Amino acid sequence: xxxxxxxxxxxxxxxxxxxxxxxxxxxxxxxxxxxxxxxxxxxxxxxxxxxxxxxxxxxxxxxxxxxxxxxxxxxxxxxxxxxxxxxxxxxxxxxxxxxxxxxxxxxxxxxxxxxxxxxxxxxxxxxxxxxxxxxxxxxxxxxxxxxxxxxxxxxxxxxxxxxxxxxxxxxxxxxxxxxxxxxxxxxxxxxxxxxxxxxxxxxxxxxxxxxxxxxxxxxxxxxxxxxxxxxxxxxxxxxxxxxxxxxxxxxxxxxxxxxxxxxxxxxxxxx
Amino acid sequence: xxxxxxxxxxxxxxxxxxxxxxxxxxxxxxxxxxxxxxxxxxxxxxxxxxxxxxxxxxxxxxxxxxxxxxxxxxxxxxxxxxxxxxxxxxxxxxxxxxxxxxxxxxxxxxxxxxxxxxxxxxxxxxxxxxxxxxxxxxxxxxxxxxxxxxxxxxxxxxxxxxxxxxxxxxxxxxxxxxxxxxxxxxxxxxxxxxxxxxxxxxxxxxxxxxxxxxxxxxxxxxxxxxxxxxxxxxxxxxxxxxxxxxxxxxxxxxxx
Amino acid sequence: xxxxxxxxxxxxxxxxxxxxxxxxxxxxxxxxxxxxxxxxxxxxxxxxxxxxxxxxxxxxxxxxxxxxxxxxxxxxxxxxxxxxxxxxxxxxxxxxxxxxxxxxxxxxxxxxxxxxxxxxxxxxxxxxxxxxxxxxxxxxxxxxxxxxxxxxxxxxxxxxxxxxxxxxxxxxxxxxxxxxxxxxxxxxxxxxxxxxxxxxxxxxxxxxxxxxxxxxxxxxxxxxxxxxxxxxxxxxxxxxxxxxxxxxxxxxxxxxxxxxxxx
Numbered sequence: 001x002x003x004x005x006x007x008x009x010x011x012x013x014x015x016x017x018x019x020x021x022x023x024x025x026x027x028x029x030x031x032x033x034x035x036x037x038x039x040x041x042x043x044x045x046x047x048x049x050x051x052x053x054x055x056x057x058x059x060x061x062x063x064x065x066x067x068x069x070x071x072x073x074x075x076x077x078x079x080x081x082x083x084x085x086x087x088x089x090x091x092x093x094x095x096x097x098x099x100x101x102x103x104x105x106x107x108x109x110x111x112x113x114x115x116x117x118x119x120x121x122x123x124x125x126x127x128x129x130x131x132x133x134x135x136x137x138x139x140x141x142x143x144x145x146x147x148x149x150x151x152x153x154x155x156x157x158x159x160x161x162x163x164x165x166x167x168x169x170x171x172x173x174x175x176x177x178x179x180x181x182x183x184x185x186x187x188x189x190x191x192x193x194x195x196x197x198x199x200x201x202x203x204x205x206x207x208x209x210x211x212x213x214x215x216x217x218x219x220x221x222x223x224x225x226x227x228x229x230x231x232x233x234x235x236x237x238x239x240x241x242x243x244x245x246x247x248x249x250x251x252x253x254x255x256x257x258x259x260x261x262x263x264x265x266x267x268x269x270x271x
Numbered sequence: 272x273x274x275x276x277x278x279x280x281x282x283x284x285x286x287x288x289x290x291x292x293x294x295x296x297x298x299x300x301x302x303x304x305x306x307x308x309x310x311x312x313x314x315x316x317x318x319x320x321x322x323x324x325x326x327x328x329x330x331x332x333x334x335x336x337x338x339x340x341x342x343x344x345x346x347x348x349x350x351x352x353x354x355x356x357x358x359x360x361x362x363x364x365x366x367x368x369x370x371x372x373x374x375x376x377x378x379x380x381x382x383x384x385x386x387x388x389x390x391x392x393x394x395x396x397x398x399x400x401x402x403x404x405x406x407x408x409x410x411x412x413x414x415x416x417x418x419x420x421x422x423x424x425x426x427x428x429x430x431x432x433x434x435x436x437x438x439x440x441x442x443x444x445x446x447x448x449x450x451x452x453x454x455x456x457x458x459x460x461x462x463x464x465x466x467x468x469x470x471x472x473x474x475x476x477x478x479x480x481x482x483x484x485x486x487x488x489x490x491x492x493x494x495x496x497x498x499x500x501x502x503x504x505x506x507x508x509x510x511x512x513x514x515x516x517x518x519x520x521x522x523x524x525x526x527x
Numbered sequence: 528x529x530x531x532x533x534x535x536x537x538x539x540x541x542x543x544x545x546x547x548x549x550x551x552x553x554x555x556x557x558x559x560x561x562x563x564x565x566x567x568x569x570x571x572x573x574x575x576x577x578x579x580x581x582x583x584x585x586x587x588x589x590x591x592x593x594x595x596x597x598x599x600x601x602x603x604x605x606x607x608x609x610x611x612x613x614x615x616x617x618x619x620x621x622x623x624x625x626x627x628x629x630x631x632x633x634x635x636x637x638x639x640x641x642x643x644x645x646x647x648x649x650x651x652x653x654x655x656x657x658x659x660x661x662x663x664x665x666x667x668x669x670x671x672x673x674x675x676x677x678x679x680x681x682x683x684x685x686x687x688x689x690x691x692x693x694x695x696x697x698x699x700x701x702x703x704x705x706x707x708x709x710x711x712x713x714x715x716x717x718x719x720x721x722x723x724x725x726x727x728x729x730x731x732x733x734x735x736x737x738x739x740x741x742x743x744x745x746x747x748x749x750x751x752x753x754x755x756x757x758x759x760x761x762x763x764x765x766x767x768x769x770x771x772x773x774x775x776x777x778x779x780x781x782x783x784x785x786x787x788x789x790x
Contacts, residue, residue: 020624021631028632045651102535106543113768115726118742118761120733121749125757126561201640201726208642209733217642224646231650238643245638326688343691350692357685362707362785371703372693403785423693 029053044228047235056236069240071214072203075131079138080192080199087143087195088188091150095184096176101151108147116141116198117205129210134203141202142195149191153184186259193252200245216241272337272459273300273323273427279331279484280318292318293329294484305453305460307470309521310480316463319485320431323461324350336427345427349420353432355412359404359419365391366400369419376423390422391415393455394448410441414448421452430462434469443501446473450499467521471495471513472504479520489520563755568762571755576763589744594763597728597741600656601771604663605724609717612668616675616716617701617709626680633673641666641727645734654736659728666727667720671713678712679705711786714779721775725768741767 029049035041036048059065094101094108116137123133161179170178207217220237223230275298282290292315300306310316322329323336325344334341336348349372352358359368369387378386391397394414404412413433420428430449434442446469453460464470470477471493479489493513495504504510547565554564563571576590583591619629645662652658682705690700732742741760748756780787 017627017630020627024628025631025635027628045647102538103542106539107546109769110543110765113722113772114761114765115722115729115768117726117730117733118745118764121745122754122757122761125749125752125754197638197640201642204640205642205730208645209730220643220646224649227646227650231647234646238639238647241643242635242639245640246635249634249638321688324692326691344694346694348692350689352685352689354685357683358689360686360689360704360707362710363703371695371699374699375694375696405785419693 044231047232051232052235052239055232056239059233059236059240065219065237068214068216068219071131072134072207072216075134075215076138076199076203078131079135079203080142080196082135082139083142083146083195083199084192086139087146087191088150091147091188092154092176092181092184094147095151095154096172096180112144112148116202117209120206120209124210129212131213133210134206134215137206138199138202142199145194145198146188146191149187149194150184153187154180156187157183186256189252189256189259193249193256196248196252197245200241200248204241272302272304273298273461274335275299275319275323275332276335277332278319278322278329278334280315280322280327280329281331291484293322294486296332296480296486298478298487300459300461302459303457305449305462305473305475307474307477308461308463308480309465309467309470309477309517310485311482311521312465314480314482315485316465316480317431319480320350320429320461320463324348324429347424347426349423349425349428351413351416351420351428351430351433353435355409355416355436356404358416359412361404363403364400365396365402365404365407365415368404368415369400369422372419372423386422387418390418393421393452394418408441410437410445413437413445417445417448417452421456424456425458427459427461430460432464433462435465442469447501449473467514467517468505471510471517472499472501477513477517479517488523489517491516560754563758567755568758572759572763575756575759593739593741593744596739597732600659600663600731600740601724601728604660604728605667605720607660608664608667608724609671609720611664612671612716612720613675613713615668616672616713617679617705619672620676620679620709621705623680626676633669633676637669637673641723642730645731649734649736654734659731662731663724663727667723670719670723671716674716674719675709675713678709681712682708711783714783718775718779721771722768725764725771729764 032046032049032052036043036046094104119137119140120133123136127133127136157180161183162175165175165179203215204217204220207213207215208221211218211221216237220234223233223237227234275296278293278296279291280293282292296319308316308319318327321327323334323341325341325348328342336345339345360371363371366384366387369390370383373383373386388397388400391400394417396411396414396418399407399411399415404415407415413436417433433449434445437445449460449462450473462470462473474493477489477491477493478487479491480486481488491513495507495509495513551564551566554562576587576594577585579585579587579590586594619626619633641662644665648658648662648665652661686704686708687700690704695704728740729742729745731737732740733746737743737746741764745757745760748754748760
């Protein structure tokens with residue numbers, strides 16, 4: 001490392017960083033193309049990048065694939081949405097009423113560490129193999145990060161802000177609405193971001209284990225049976241799932257930054 | 272000891288956002304001297320210090336320490352930064368912080384520990400070796416940073432606004448510590464400050480820089496009776512006179 | 528302070544006991560095969576796993592044949608995945624430029640839900656232990672890698688300057704300055720990896736072609752409609768998740784003592 005780079009690392013501009021990311025992605029694709037075309041990795045296992053990309057493009061016009069993708073998307077959105085609707089109010093309640101928190105703490109501590117995929121067989125026995133199973137499991141898995149982060153955010157609320165509002169005669173509900181909720185919003189968003197990833201894991205896992213009906217995991221399951229002939233199909237579907245994950249993550253990170261503006265202002269940081 | 276020859280530094284290349292921090296700066300410091308450099312804030316003092324320490328490569332001119340052109344940090348040079356909370360390593364105990372640089376000095380573990388203990392003793396922190404930096408006050412942390420530099424036994428010690436982040440009382444204590452250290456160890460000290468009183472009180476010589484791009488606008492010898500004392504020295508007529516002189520030079524060029 | 532904490536713990540235990548009793552009563556009253564009472568589950572867990580001879584620490588053959596392989600898979604793949612994540616994360620995070628180039632690709636790889644790639648692993652490695660280990664390692668690699676890289680990247684510039692002024696060697700700079708300052712972020716990644724290891728381990732054992740493991744026992748219970756065994760597996764995995772998480776937190780607290788106290 002030269003003295004020049006050590007002393008004052010100047011962060012590259014946004015445009016440069018984006019072009020570097022793009023260059024990195026291109027290089028990654030080129031690497032796959034190369035090892036596949038030269039036979040360094042068996043092309044049956046890793047088809048050339050151009051073929052994967054072409055297949056991924058073709059899948060967007062394939063009604064069967066679209067139906068699979070849509071089913072998964074609905075299960076994911078419903079699971080995450082229900083988890084938000086349940087976990088945020090619950091977190092606000094547990095975080096602001098200590099006695100309820102103390103009473104339920106042991107239950108939460110008991111349920112949270114259960115790995116959600118372990119419930120796949122039980123829930124399948126209870127409600128079959130349809131979309132409800134995926135939604136139920138996605139809700140269960142994504143409940144915890146949202147609940148946990150909501151409660152964590154509430155704990156960090158500035159007591160001074162609460163006191164000043166109380167001194168103006170505001171009641172506990174107004175306090176929740178005007179202080180506690182807005183200032184824990186960034187943490188809630190973080191919880192939702194983590195939950196979105198977990199919900200996707202659960203939907204895909206359940207579909208693969210069940211191996212029936214519709215869904216992107218089912219698509220992969222059948223392509224997996226026909227492998228290596230359909231390796232390109234699997235990787236093209238993986239590409240779409242990964243891009244979807246990146247998109248959701250990016251949207252929620254942006255939401256977090258927005259919700260966090262007050263935080264940066266308070267801490268004197270630049271967002 | 273230290274020769275700065277026609278030094279210039281421009282940040283940001285030659286583009287429209289280029290910032291000329293230093294321009295054609297000449298300065299020489301004799302062996303054993305305690306030189307204070309004052310200048311308006313943002314004038315390029317820190318850039319000068321980083322050039323001497325080899326942390327940045329100046330875009331023009333050169334710096335020589337003991338006759339050698341500086342390309343990387345010279346041997347036997349230590350720096351005390353202003354921001355002690357970020358220059359000490361929070362994951363190491365105070366003694367480990369002080370002993371860390373000695374690994375380059377061919378000392379075994381026991382020797383390093385003894386040297387660290389000795390350095391801590393000389394800054395009045397003999398009992399603090401096992402503590403972690405965050406357990407100490409700001410002034411004490413800066414003492415640790417000074418001890419770390421002393422243990423290294425440098426021939427040239429650079430201090431970048433070392434007392435800029437501590438309260439007034441601590442500041443006076445630390446100024447006296449520098450004077451004490453200086454009389455016990457044979458070393459050349461270059462201390463950068465924006466405090467005019469401090470520069471006159473501590474220095475043998477005060478160099479005043481203009482606002483950016485920095486160059487030397489004044490070079491005064493400080494001839495105050497030793498030992499210096501926070502009360503009597505500061506009311507000495509020469510002190511008052513020098514302080515006014517430095518102030519005029521700093522302001523004169525700061526408000527243009 | 529201390530008595531208050533003890534009273535809170537006692538209260539929580541009391542609530543838990545009351546809830547378990549209520550669950551017991553409700554399950555007995557309902558008599559639904561899907562929801563066996565907790566006493567049945569516990570008896571079944573004991574019979575299944577913990578009624579063995581003293582020579583095997585009271586573990587049954589079933590426990591040795593299933594629980595131990597699951598734990599082994601987790602231990603090996605957590606160690607491997609975490610090590611690879613830390614090393615690669617440091618390599619990526621040490622240069623701002625390298626980080627910029629790889630950021631997009633790494634974000635993409637992390638965003639892929641690991642189960643989506645399981646068919647690829649099946650094809651490459653075939654059914655069996657090698658596939659499971661590779662799959663779990665691959666799954667936990669990304670959170671560890673990205674967090675470590677982030678930590679190594681956001682190192683305090685003054686720390687680097689200090690190590691340069693005192694002319695620390697490359698190794699010293701890496702081991703004594705860069706790694707410790709990346710440690711808090713690194714631990715954040717590992718904290719995510721612990722439950723994820725358990726999740727993907729169970730998932731990998733639910734796949735057809737598995738011959739042992741706690742997940743495999745769940746599948747067997749599913750196929751034979753053995754609900755107490757299935758509930759037993761779930762409870763065991765919950766306890767396992769809790770214990771592993773606590774163990775990790777103890778290790779982390781020791782590692783980050785300076786950090787927690789300083790912030």
